[in-house]
Amino acid sequence: MKKLNIGLLYGGRSTEHEVSMRSAESILAVLDREKYDVNLIHIAKDGEWLLAPDSEEIRDLGGDASAKKLTVRPSGQLEGLDGLDVVIPVLHGTFGEDGTVQGLLEIAEIPYVGCNVRSSSVCMDKDMTKRLLKLEGIDVAESVLFKHHEKDDVDFAAVEAKLGLPMFVKPVNQGSSVGVSKVTDEESFHKALALAFKFDTKVMVESALEGREVEISVLGNADPFISVPGEIIPDDGFYSYDSKYLDENGAALEIPAKLDEATVRNLQDVARRTFGALDCEGMARVDMFLLEDGRIFVNEVNTFPGFTSISMYPKLLEASGVSYTELVDRLIALALERHELEAGLTTDFL
Template identity: 45%
Template sequence: MQKRRVGLIFGGKSAEHEVSLQSAKNVLEAIDHTKYEVVLIGIDKGGHWHINDAADFLLHENDPKHIALKKTAEGIQLLPGEQKYQLQSTNTANLLDQLHVVFPLVHGTLGEDGSMQGMLRMANLPFVGSSVLGSAVCMDKDIAKRLLRDAGLAVANWRTYTRATRHTISFQTLKEELGLPFFIKPANQGSSVGVSKVESEQTFAAAIDEAFRYDHKVLIEEAVVGREIECAVLGNEQPKASILGEIIANGSFYSYDAKYIDETGATLQIPADLSEEVTAQAQIAAIAAFTALNCEGFARVDFFLTPQHKLIINEVNTIPGFTKISMYPKLWEHSGLAYSDLIDSLLQLAIERHQQEAFLHDLQS
């Protein structure tokens, strides 16, 4: 059987560059090499694309704080509209063999926000994960919360501000409307990048500055007291939910470092110690959120479970991490789907969706 050629795109200009490198490393190690041939396409922090050698593409690969992409002399460009050769080396001008499917692992800005997905659609390439709309709405926490709320799903109370309305932000008003503490977040970042927990006016201005470093729109959100529960969703038109896991943060909240760098920053409890009733409610809500936000392929849905047993959706992540301490693959592993099989399922879902889109295009021709 001929191997399918998988383009693994990773890195990128976002604040989650290092996380993406770790994700790519783990996927490369876990993918079934008897079925797939992997083409590594790394994007450096400057936005330049590189064709990488699987045997030597990372620097400090076992150090999450200093892991880096090894740049190469061979760049890459896409040829939209080509049926057999979509990629060309910028160094040699040689056409590269056809990719059968792409696995984008660029977290955050320009990878998870619909930009990468739009480019891949223009190039007529099947790709893993949500398409343009689902990626864009999930990346924008403000828009996602509005859609979830309109779908009848519970979300935390919040306020939204842009640079144009920044002058109207009042600590006293927010304290009265949201209570203390509250969180300040960039609207279009993931993995707790730029997030601050504000407990007093002394830290308020610095937290606002930090959020606006990463985006032109910020959310200020009430702090929800509750357990942090996560559910992995897999599928296209008929998505399935995994068993549930719980994040037990060892700090004041589940920070960026706790997720990806400090292995002692949080404890992952799988399965979460929950009743069958609450488990079923969370799984139903996770699929409902996945559907409401037009997700496809995979996503991780994060909840707060309050002492009153109310489930509140925190966020939906359309390219969840695949690092060795990431929740998404762990949840499926405990649900009976091994890491290698999970990757295979994602690639198959991408190809199936692309075939359906091609069929629809043929009907219109």
């Protein structure tokens, strides 16, 4: 059987550059070299694409004279690297998880792991995600949106009257809790707003929900597999960047979550409906709040969730019977399945 030529794309220009590298390390460790030839492609923080001189380890290639520079053509082709069968875009956040790289790969007609351009872009934008989920009758927290030109005119009293305290301030197009703050008064509110606007031109202020933080992993295309739910119990009040990636004791992860069968089914149903409503494919992690009265609110959807050794996405699937190695194999197969389906579409009308 011919080995597949895999491009493992990591790094990127986002604030989650280092997280991407940790995720790529974990994926590289389980790629079966009997099945795959692996090309390590590093996107430096300045946007330069570099091909590692070997495929032994994930590392920052910025300034590495032995790394081969790749030229990205408007056609989407990578000059100096031909014949990729599948790309795994292990990129979190902007310039990667938001549909930009997916669009490039679509133009190049290269199969890739994860959601398509449309769903990647929509899920990255927390405001657009909320709007679409509301149309599907899926509960989301109340929120107010502010754009960059409005940042000096935000009326704290009006926001508090609508959302109450505490509340969360978030950059709309960021992941991994980058730039997210929990605020309890006017002073911390304005500091949080200034911080969030450092990372995006749109900022969302969201009401706090009192409930259990539950996450579910979804794997598949037309008929996705839904994992058992896991619960996050953060030590510092919310699931921050440090809790996710740096501090192994920053949050307690309960996998599977201690829930009755009916609640598990309800959570899995909401995850499935959310995955479908946002046109997701391949994979996504659906983050939810379970309130005391049983209501379920979707917080956000991650189209390329973290793959580090302490990340929830692979841990939840492992608890559901899908090993890390099998997960990567299935994601590659799903990418090829979708590409084959789309390749059969007619593009010539006349």
